[in-house]
Amino acid sequence: MLARLERRSPLLALRDATVVSVQYGLGMRNQEVWALALGDVVGRRAAVREVLSYGVLDAGKTQWATGPLRRPPIDALLAEDLKAWNAALAAHGYPTAVDDFLLRGDLGRLRRT
Numbered sequence: 001m002l003a004r005l006e007r008r009s010p011l012l013a014l015r016d017a018t019v020v021s022v023q024y025g026l027g028m029r030n031q032e033v034w035a036l037a038l039g040d041v042v043g044r045r046a047a048v049r050e051v052l053s054y055g056v057l058d059a060g061k062t063q064w065a066t067g068p069l070r071r072p073p074i075d076a077l078l079a080e081d082l083k084a085w086n087a088a089l090a091a092h093g094y095p096t097a098v099d100d101f102l103l104r105g106d107l108g109r110l111r112r113t
Contacts, residue, residue, distance in 0.1 A: 011092055018085040019103055025078035034105065039098030041082055045071040 022041075023033050031051035040047045048070040050059040074082070082102075090096050094104070 011088060014085060014088050015103060018081055021078055021081040022102070025075060025081075026072040028072075034101075034103055036102040037098060038086065038096055038100050038102050041074060041102060042098070043074070045073055047071055 019033055026046050028048060031053055032048050035050045035052040035057055050057050086096055
């Protein structure tokens with residue numbers, strides 16, 4: 001549905017669909033989804049470490065709100081969505097190292113620090 005909108009970039013449409021899939025599949029808050037790195041969602045579980053709050057990564061907000069480290073399971077459907085998103089990033093020349101953001105608001109070449 002997102003890809004069918006006029007003048008909509010297919011990469012942005014896939015990104016937005018992936019946001020919804022990750023948020024639903026892992027039961028995450030908006031701020032947690034945008035703080036995920038590619039290395040946080042490999043294997044059968046994700047690692048929810050921090051939130052993105054006003055453009056800054058903040059581990060304290062997640063730790064104090066939900067406990068030390070949440071590791072929600074990644075089911076087969078979400079794993080396929082993540083695989084497709086990673087392939088799309090690579091195909092468009094975006095970095096896909098474990099410390100790169102899973103989702104990018106501007107699809108710029110930002111890296112976690």
